[in-house]
Amino acid sequence: MQGVGFRPTLHRLAAELQLAGWVLNTTTGVICEVEGPEDQCREFFRRMHGEAPPLSRITASFMEMLPPVGFNDFSIRRSEEEEGEVTLISPDTAICADCARELLDPADRRYRYPFINCTNCGPRYSIIEALPYDRPHTTMSAFAMCEDCRREYEDPGNRRYHAQPNACPVCGPQVWLSSREGGRLAERDEAIQQAVRMLSEGRILAVKGLGGFHLA
Ligand SMILES: [Zn+2]
Ligand SMILES: [Zn+2]
Secondary structure, three states, X not given: OEOOOHHHHHHHHHHHOOOEEEEEEEOOEEEEEEEOOHHHHHHHHHHHHHOOOOOOOOOOOOOOOOOOOOOOOEEEOOOEOOOOOOOOEOOOEXXXXXXXXXXXXXXXXXXXXXXXXXXXXXXXXXXXXXOOOOHHHEHHHXXXXXXHHHHHHHOOOOOOOOOOOOOOOOOOOOOEEEOOOXXXXXXXXXXXXXXXXXXXXXXXXXXXXXXXXXXX
């Protein structure tokens, strides 16, 4: 399944087992080559199944022994487009416990940021425009990551490593409140507070979510 942090997990496993090689997403699944002592390679394959990330599901897997190539390091390669069968796409997933904690932490840079997400949660299906699942193929391609988000995105040790919808208040999408006619009444936190006031006055709001509208 794409967008669930599978490649970063293989990256970490390869580092732990001191294996070189590469991994890539294709529209039919993940392909990974690792190079090193045979025992370590078999251990990699075994642990891959046991340590797959929470949102992932391995429906089929197989291993093949190849002649050594002499890789120097382990890399995540650019996704390949392939004809034919299409891989599973993750559904949008509710906020995870780590993001929920950051959301309510006044010291966190995503404090009260409605579009907080990470590799273990957030939008997937609703933002995908084409496969394979990579940021340029999502509606997030319109938002260039700021330096802080980019650093998280590129750090294999970070929870947001290759999290395609990664965003923050500086660089990501924002909420706003519109009148029935479409005029902009308020933005960001003020929009949410005003929406709360309107609801408590008994007014009806259409809350636009990832996949549609919710009438409140
Ligand atoms: Zn999360
Ligand atoms: Zn950012």
